[in-house]
Amino acid sequence: MANELEKAITIKNAIDKIDSGDLLxxxxxxxxxxxxxxxxxxxxxxxxxxxxxxxxxWSVTDSEIKNNFRFYDFLKKYQEYKGGNNQERNxxxxxxxQAVIDGQQRLNSLYIGLKGAYAYKxxxxxxxxxxxDEEDYPSRKLFLDxxxxxxxxxxxxxxxFRFLIHNEHEQQYKQKVKLVEDEEGNKCxxxxxxxxxxxxxxxxKEHHVIKYLSRNKLDIGGFAGETLLxxxxxxxxxxIINFFLEKNQDFDKVLxxxxxxxxxxxxxxxxxxxxxxxxxxxxKGKSTKGARExxxxxxxxxxxxxxxxxxxxxxxxxLVLFSTDIRFALKNFQGETIQKIKSEWGKITKSIKSSxxxxxxLSFNNHALRSKxxxxxxxxxxxxxxxxxxxxxxxxxxxxxxxxKNYLHxxxxxxxxxxxxxxxxxxxxxxxxxxxxxxxxLIRLKERFKGTNRSFIMDxxxxxxxxxxxxxxxxxxxxxxxLFPKFNFEFKNPNIDHLHPKSQFENSDFNFLANQKxxxxxxxxxxxxxxLALLSEEQNKSKxxxxxxxxxxxxxxxxxxxxxxxxxxxxxxxxxxxxxxFIQKREEVLKEIIKENIGQKQKKTx
Numbered sequence: 160m161a162n163e164l165e166k167a168i169t170i171k172n173a174i175d176k177i178d179s180g181d182l183l184x185x186x187x188x189x190x191x192x193x194x195x196x197x198x199x200x201x202x203x204x205x206x207x208x209x210x211x212x213x214x215x216x217w218s219v220t221d222s223e224i225k226n227n228f229r230f231y232d233f234l235k236k237y238q239e240y241k242g243g244n245n246q247e248r249n250x251x252x253x254x255x256x257q258a259v260i261d262g263q264q265r266l267n268s269l270y271i272g273l274k275g276a277y278a279y280k281x282x283x284x285x286x287x288x289x290x291x292d293e294e295d296y297p298s299r300k301l302f303l304d305x306x307x308x309x310x311x312x313x314x315x316x317x318x319x320f321r322f323l324i325h326n327e328h329e330q331q332y333k334q335k336v337k338l339v340e341d342e343e344g345n346k347c348x349x350x351x352x353x354x355x356x357x358x359x360x361x362x363x364k365e366h367h368v369i370k371y372l373s374r375n376k377l378d379i380g381g382f383a384g385e386t387l388l389x390x391x392x393x394x395x396x397x398x399i400i401n402f403f404l405e406k407n408q409d410f411d412k413v414l415x416x417x418x419x420x421x422x423x424x425x426x427x428x429x430x431x432x433x434x435x436x437x438x439x440x441x442x443k444g445k446s447t448k449g450a451r452e453x454x455x456x457x458x459x460x461x462x463x464x465x466x467x468x469x470x471x472x473x474x475x476x477x478l479v480l481f482s483t484d485i486r487f488a489l490k491n492f493q494g495e496t497i498q499k500i501k502s503e504w505g506k507i508t509k510s511i512k513s514s515x516x517x518x519x520x521l522s523f524n525n526h527a528l529r530s531k532x533x534x535x536x537x538x539x540x541x542x543x544x545x546x547x548x549x550x551x552x553x554x555x556x557x558x559x560x561x562x563x564k565n566y567l568h569x570x571x572x573x574x575x576x577x578x579x580x581x582x583x584x585x586x587x588x589x590x591x592x593x594x595x596x597x598x599x600x601l602i603r604l605k606e607r608f609k610g611t612n613r614s615f616i617m618d619x620x621x622x623x624x625x626x627x628x629x630x631x632x633x634x635x636x637x638x639x640x641x642l643f644p645k646f647n648f649e650f651k652n653p654n655i656d657h658l659h660p661k662s663q664f665e666n667s668d669f670n671f672l673a674n675q676k677x678x679x680x681x682x683x684x685x686x687x688x689x690x691l692a693l694l695s696e697e698q699n700k701s702k703x704x705x706x707x708x709x710x711x712x713x714x715x716x717x718x719x720x721x722x723x724x725x726x727x728x729x730x731x732x733x734x735x736x737x738x739x740x741f742i743q744k745r746e747e748v749l750k751e752i753i754k755e756n757i758g759q760k761q762k763k764t765x
Contacts, residue, residue, distance in 0.1 A: 164213070167398035170205075170269055171360060176257070177233045177270055183248055185217070185258040186229040186451065187417050191243035191267045195277055198268040198301065199320040202356070205393055206318045206386075214262035214402035215416070218255070221408040225250040228410060230258060233267050236298065239279040240291045244455065260405065260417050272301040273357045273394070277322050297324045302353040303390065304337065305383040318386065323353065352377065354387065359394050437474075437497050450501075457508050464515045466525045476511065476535050479584055480542055486581050506542065513547040514538045520551060521564040522644030528567075529637050530576035536587045537563060540599055543591070562599045565758035568641065569601075569615045572625055572753070583613050601758075622753050626746060628688045630655065635688055642726060642752060643693040654699035658690050658727070662704045663735050671736055684742050689749065692725045708733035726752070 168176075176182040204211060219225060231245035250256070259266060271277055276298040280289055289295040299322035309316050319337075336348040352375070362368050368391050369379060377383040393399065405413060437450045454473050461468050478485040481499045485491070500507065514537045518528060528534070541547050549555045570576060575583065590607050594600035605615045628634045636655060664685045669678045684690060694702065702710050711733055714721040722729055728744040731737070 163403070165216075165402055165404045167401045169395060169398050170273070170393070170400060171395045172398075173266060173400050174270060174273055174360065177266070178274075180232070180248065180254075181256050182216070182233070182266075183219075183230040183250070183256055183258050184233060184245060184263055185260070185413075185417075186231065187414055188231075188259065188263050190245065190451075191234045191237060191264065193264050193268050195279070195299070195322040197264075198272050198277070199322070200314070200316065201265060201268050202272055202301070202303075202320045203316045203318045205399070206389060211265060211399065212262070214266070214400060215260040215405065216257040216402050217260050217405045217413055219250075219258050219408075220255045220406075222252075224408060224410055225253050230256075233270050234275070235270070236276045237271055237278065238296060240296055242455075257404070260413065262402070272320075273360060276300055276325075281324075299323055300325050301356040303356050303386070304351045305354050305377060305386055306350055306352045307337075307339075308382060310339075319351075320356070321353075352383065356390070359387075359390050362391050362395065365391065437500070453504060453508075457511060460508075460512055461515050464512065465519055466515050466528060466531070468531055472531050472535075473511070475532070475584075476538055477507065479535055479539055479588055480507065485585055485588075506547075509547045510538050510542040513550045514541050516551050517541075517560065517563065518567065521560065521567065523567060524640065524644070527571070527637065527640040527644065530571065530574075530580075532576040532580050532584065533567060533570040535584060536591060537566075537599075539588060540591055543595070544597075559597070559599055561758070562601050564756065566599060566601045566604070566615075568753070568756040569617055571637075571641065572757070573613075573615065573617060573621070575613050575615070617753075617757055617759075619750075622750055623746075625753070626688050626749055627684075630657070630686045630688075630691055635691060638688050639691060639693045641756070642688075642749060654694045654696055655691055656694050656699050656702060657685065658692055658725070659685065659707050659735060659738055659741070660702075660704045661685070663706065667735070677739060680739050680742075685738075689742050689746055694725075706735060708735075 173182065201211065219230075228250075230248050230250050232248050234243055234245050237243055278293075278296045278298045281295055281297055302321055302323050304319040304321075307319060309319050335351050335353070337351040338346055339349055340346050362371070365388065368388055369384075372379045372384050372387060377387075405416065407413065454470055457473060458468055458470070474487070475485065477500045478487075478491060478496075480503075481496050482491045514534055517537070518534060541550060546556065586607065587604065590600055590603050594603045601615070608614050609616060625638055628638050639655060664681060667681075669681060672678050672681070701714075711721060711727070718724075721727075726745065726748055727733070728741070728748055731741050731744045733741060
C-alpha cells in the first residue's frame, strides 16, 4: 500500500483527468449514491475550508489488468430512475490511467456539481404516473447565490448552494427573489443572484472573475465578490485534492485495500463490500456482462413482474443456494462459491424470476409480500428440483402451488421472517434438503418449528388477533392487502377506510344501546380491521363520511357485487345500530378467508 502522499492537485485538475479518461472507476466500486443535499454540503464544506479527507488512487499500468477487469467512466449525469449506472470504458490496449479506490462519491459529486447534472422526480400533487423523461425528471444544475449567506443554519452552512432546474429560476421581467426564514421564524422574500457553479471553470484568471462581477453589477468588494473569488481559487488554483497512489499491480491486494478502506465506515454496507468481491472474481473470463450488470438486470426483470428486490436479496439467495453458512461474511464469498454463482447464473435467474411469477399468480403483490425473504425457500426448492421450466404453466404443479400459497400466507401472517432470519432460513434449507419429494414440504416445516417462536401453526386465537389489528398500525395495510388480493395497486391509489365511518362513533352518545358492555364493543371494534376495507381513491371519495347502509344502497344501483368485493356479509343489516352483528358476521367471513388461504378450511360463499 502507498504510504506517502502524492503532490496534491486542484479540483479542476481532477475534473480534467476525469474528462480525459485518465481517472476511471474500478468495477469493485459501488454505484453513485449521494443525493443533492450531500453534494451541496460538500461544496459548502470546501468553501469553509473544511478538509474533505484524503483520496486513494491506483496506478493501472499492467496490460493483464486492463484486459481482464472492467473499469468505468465517472457518472456525468445522475438520473434518479436509472439508479446511477456508469458507462463502461474499454481498457483493452488502453493507456495507463489511475483508478479511484477511495473517494468515488466525493469526486463524482464534484464532477456533477461542476460539469454534470442531477435529475430527480418533479413532484406534482396527486399525480400517479411519472414518465422517465426530462419533463417528469428534469435535469438540475448546481447554483450558488452570490448575494446572501445562509443565516442561522442548524448544520452551520454558510453558502447557499442549490440544485435548480436549468433556467427555470430565471423568470424574465421579474425580480429574482428567494424565500428565507428569519430568527423569529418569519418568512420573507429577499433578492438573490444564482451563479451556475460550473461556469467558474471557464475563468482563467482573477480578472475574468472581476469582469463577470462588473458585467452583472455585483458588489466586487462585498459578499458577491468575496464569494465568487473564493470559489474560483478553491476550484481552479488551490491544490486541495490530497491522495495516496497505489502502484502495486496485484488486483487481489488492491481489492482488500478497498475493503479495509471502506469497511470502517457506516455508509458502505457490508453487502456492498461483498458485491465488490463478487465483481472482482466475476471479471475473470470472457463474460459479456459483469456481476453488477447481471444483478441489476435481474432486479429490473423482477420489478417488471411487480416486485421490488435489491442487491442484498440476490446475494442472500445465492448464499442459501451454495453455502452452508448463509451469513453475510467475507469467508462465505470465497472463490469456489463465487464461481458456482457465476457458472449457475442462468439457472439462478430463471429460478428467481419463475418464483416471483408464481407468487404473483397466487394473488400476492409487492405490498402484501412485505418480507421478500419468504420467497427464498421457494427459489431454493425450484432451483434444486429444476421446476422453473414448467412451474407457471396453467395445469402444472397444481397441488404444489396450493401448498406454496399456504406456506406464504402462514409465513407472512405469523411474521416469521421478521428481524434476523439467517438461522431460520438455514433451518428451512435443511428441511428442504431432507424432504426432496415433489410437494413443497409445508407439513415438515410445521413439525420442525412447532412450539418455537417461528411456528407455522396459526390457530383461531392468532387469526382473531390478526383481525383485530388497529387502523393506526402499519400491519393493517398488510392484512388488508392479503384479504383483498385482487386490488390493482399499480393503477389504483389504495385507501384504507372505515366501513362504518369514524365520525359516527365520535359523534354518537350511544343512547340506543342497552348497557355499557355494548358501548364498549363499539369503542373496541370500530377501529380494527373488522371495520376496514381497501378502497380505490374514487370509492373513498364517493363514500367520504357517509353512513355505510346509505352508501352501499347507492353503490348497488350500478355495482351489484359491491358487498362481495368489500367482504361485507350479504345477510346482515348495515345500520349503525346493527354494528355489533355486522362485526360478528364479518369476522366469520374474514376468518374463513384466512383459514382457506392457510389450508385449514374451504372458503364458503358469503
